Amino acid sequence: MSENYSGGDMLRDVHYAAADRNASAPLWSQVKTAVLDMIANTPLVEHARLPSEAELCAQFNVSRTVVREALNQLVFERVIYKLQGKGAFVASRREDQDFLDSNIGFSGEWRERNRPVSRRILRQELEQASDRAAHLLRLTTDRTVIGLDRVMSVDGTPRIIVYTNVVAAIAPGLERVQLENRSLYETLFRKFGLKMRRAERWLAAVNANAEQAHLLGVPENTPLIAIESIGFATHKEPVEYYRAYYRTDIGRLHFSVG
Known part of the structure; x- marks a missing residue:
């Protein structure tokens, strides 16, 4: 498992818009969609670490509760997985x-x-x-x-x-x-x-x-x-x-x- 990837560095290179509070989609759903886009369109290989919850909160201008709901949905769908104390990682594409x-x-x-x-x-x-x-x-x-x-x-x-x-x-x-x-x-x-x-x-x-x-x-x-x-x-x-x-x-x- 790789733990050398810095999600924060990638976010400084690629811009993702803040969540839109006037949109019909819930904030957590917007964050989930953005993270899916991040995985699909950036060099996030299997088992690479995602940005931290704090980094995602700052990037999308949302609360930690919103970020956790988005990540929990991605865990449920087996797109990512979490390791206690280490963060969230891209799941195997198998x-x-x-x-x-x-x-x-x-x-x-x-x-x-x-x-x-x-x-x-x-x-x-x-x-x-x-x-x-x-x-x-x-x-x-x-x-x-x-x-x-x-x-x-x-x-x-x-x-x-x-x-x-x-x-x-x-x-x-x-x-x-x-x-x-x-x-x-x-x-x-x-x-x-x-x-x-x-x-x-x-x-x-x-x-x-x-x-x-x-x-x-x-x-x-x-x-x-x-x-x-x-x-x-x-x-x-x-x-x-x-x-x-x-x-x-x-x-x-x-x-x-x-």
Whole structure:
């Protein structure tokens, strides 16, 4: 984390108008907009320190209460973060994702944000589950699964590789369904009546091998998060097993604990 940046020096170089008390927007909202502009249009890199509350008060001619409300809103929106006794800092521009502690899936989360997800299908066919997949899916005699390998992109940028096994007996014919423009979870629900209820997931830090780097469009050895997941649907038996590799340079995985 950098703490060498002097916000005051930058404010002496770049002028920001005082807040307008006759404007319809509240004073805190005006300060918030100005700080967003400061972050967007000046060399404030990730983890750089913002001007102090006193400097912002003087710059915008407002009270400390107004400045704190503006900064608190930016903290809530994850644009900045605060460290006690040290000030406010520009947050990482990596986008947070919550799909790991929900049942909506990677695509479902982005759909709720009105962001387009595209899917490159690498493989979609019937196969015999590996020993690991069969064990976690509780398959004994019939180990037939649908193997579905995809690279999923957001706004045209590859974000995650997912190698999925779905129990064939529970979703017959899934290997023939066109999934380039469809969410797997939505398809399982609409076509087979399977609604994902819960999952067990494991995470590990890995470096991208040559194949993963090629598929994600990153240099080899780029840090990734490896995800292993077992998904349970309407009934109590597991229906989906997947291994995924998630880019950490443009995204963070967020969990809620309560």
